[in-house]
Amino acid sequence: MPLVAHSKLPTFDVLREQGHELLSIDGAMHQDIRELHVGFLNMMPDSALEATERQFIRLVGGCARIVQFFVYPFTLPGLERSAETLEYIDRYYDKFETLRERGLDALIITGANVATPEIEGEPFWEPLIEVVDWAQENVTSVLCSCLATHALLKHFHGVERQPLPTKRWGVYSHRVCEPDHPLLREINTRFDAPHSRYNDISRAQFEAAGLKVLAESEEGGVHMAVSSDQFRVIYFQGHPEYDINSLLKEYKREVGGFLAGELDEPPPFPEQYFSAQAAELAAEYLEKAKRAQDAGEPLPAMPERELEALLDNTWGDTAKAIVNNWLGLVYQFTDLDRKRQFMPGVDPEDPLGLVRASS
Numbered sequence: 001m002p003l004v005a006h007s008k009l010p011t012f013d014v015l016r017e018q019g020h021e022l023l024s025i026d027g028a029m030h031q032d033i034r035e036l037h038v039g040f041l042n043m044m045p046d047s048a049l050e051a052t053e054r055q056f057i058r059l060v061g062g063c064a065r066i067v068q069f070f071v072y073p074f075t076l077p078g079l080e081r082s083a084e085t086l087e088y089i090d091r092y093y094d095k096f097e098t099l100r101e102r103g104l105d106a107l108i109i110t111g112a113n114v115a116t117p118e119i120e121g122e123p124f125w126e127p128l129i130e131v132v133d134w135a136q137e138n139v140t141s142v143l144c145s146c147l148a149t150h151a152l153l154k155h156f157h158g159v160e161r162q163p164l165p166t167k168r169w170g171v172y173s174h175r176v177c178e179p180d181h182p183l184l185r186e187i188n189t190r191f192d193a194p195h196s197r198y199n200d201i202s203r204a205q206f207e208a209a210g211l212k213v214l215a216e217s218e219e220g221g222v223h224m225a226v227s228s229d230q231f232r233v234i235y236f237q238g239h240p241e242y243d244i245n246s247l248l249k250e251y252k253r254e255v256g257g258f259l260a261g262e263l264d265e266p267p268p269f270p271e272q273y274f275s276a277q278a279a280e281l282a283a284e285y286l287e288k289a290k291r292a293q294d295a296g297e298p299l300p301a302m303p304e305r306e307l308e309a310l311l312d313n314t315w316g317d318t319a320k321a322i323v324n325n326w327l328g329l330v331y332q333f334t335d336l337d338r339k340r341q342f343m344p345g346v347d348p349e350d351p352l353g354l355v356r357a358s359s
Helices: 010-017 025-029 046-061 083-092 096-102 125-138 147-157 203-208 246-259 276-294 304-308 316-333 336-342 354-358
Strands: 003-005 022-024 035-041 068-074 106-109 141-145 162-176 190-200 212-217 221-226 233-236
Touching: 003 010, 003 046, 010 022, 010 046, 035 046, 035 316, 046 068, 046 083, 046 246, 046 316, 068 096, 096 125, 106 125, 106 316, 125 141, 125 147, 141 147, 141 316, 147 233, 162 221, 162 246, 190 212, 190 221, 190 246, 190 316, 203 212, 203 221, 246 276, 246 304, 276 304
Parallel strands: 003 022, 003 068, 035 068, 035 106, 106 141, 141 233
Antiparallel strands: 162 190, 162 212, 212 221, 221 233
16 A cells, blocks of 8 residues: 555445545645556456456555555456446446556456367457567566466467366465565465366476466465566466455355256365355255255345354465565566666666576
């Protein structure tokens, strides 16, 4: 922070109501603090668009008071949208063409729902690659989540993600592989992170592409990796941005799919997410719902509030710290022209000394 509420985006009002400090645009103009401009490419489906928007903007807004953060959400053509969501996007989101003209310091790219195993066959592929190729030349650093990670690895390195036998979802314990890396400064050597995906890129695939794995789980796989220059592209396979109830909402949708006959079996619980009491409550609900369905009665509502009260968020602080480190590096990197003027010995291939520091 400070995060600048520079538009009428409803997320800013929600964050204020939750107790987050935001600057008005007028207040920002009177602050003698440097600005960072962060693009936020939101490719999530309608049902998760606004929640994902809030999650990532909250992460950026939770960073240290070194700069003013301006966050600009935008999306892509080719993504299936309802008329209501298109109206929301038209009203509150920026156009990529506008942001390309203005310039950005950093870029966040979310995951997306896909209809085919081949990402490059998706209607949004070409618009996404246009953004990514522009960012490579014009943005200091790009942070990718989930499917965005798979897409960029395919585009830049030809890496093919591999389908998993079953959906990998839950909260997994990860071990830091490179504790001295500046992105992991003051991070616990073991931390939790949520995952939710049907495909995977293995450690061997990351390393064969010349990337460095920073955090990995025995059960969840690689959570975090970074490009060979240590900073330009950050790859997450997991979801550091998730709210405490994000997996619960996914579970609710899966249960709804089962009760609607879209799934042959009831979904398993997200791994290491439900407490014993929460698992018991969820199982009881499913039994009640099946009995009501068999009797031709209305389905009972899932006890979401009761379930959420039994959950623990064991990843939020780590996610905030990593994003804070990332934006701190972006802040340093955007000042390199001045550094080179007074420090001609700065290595243009490793201007922050990241490679040397971690080797």
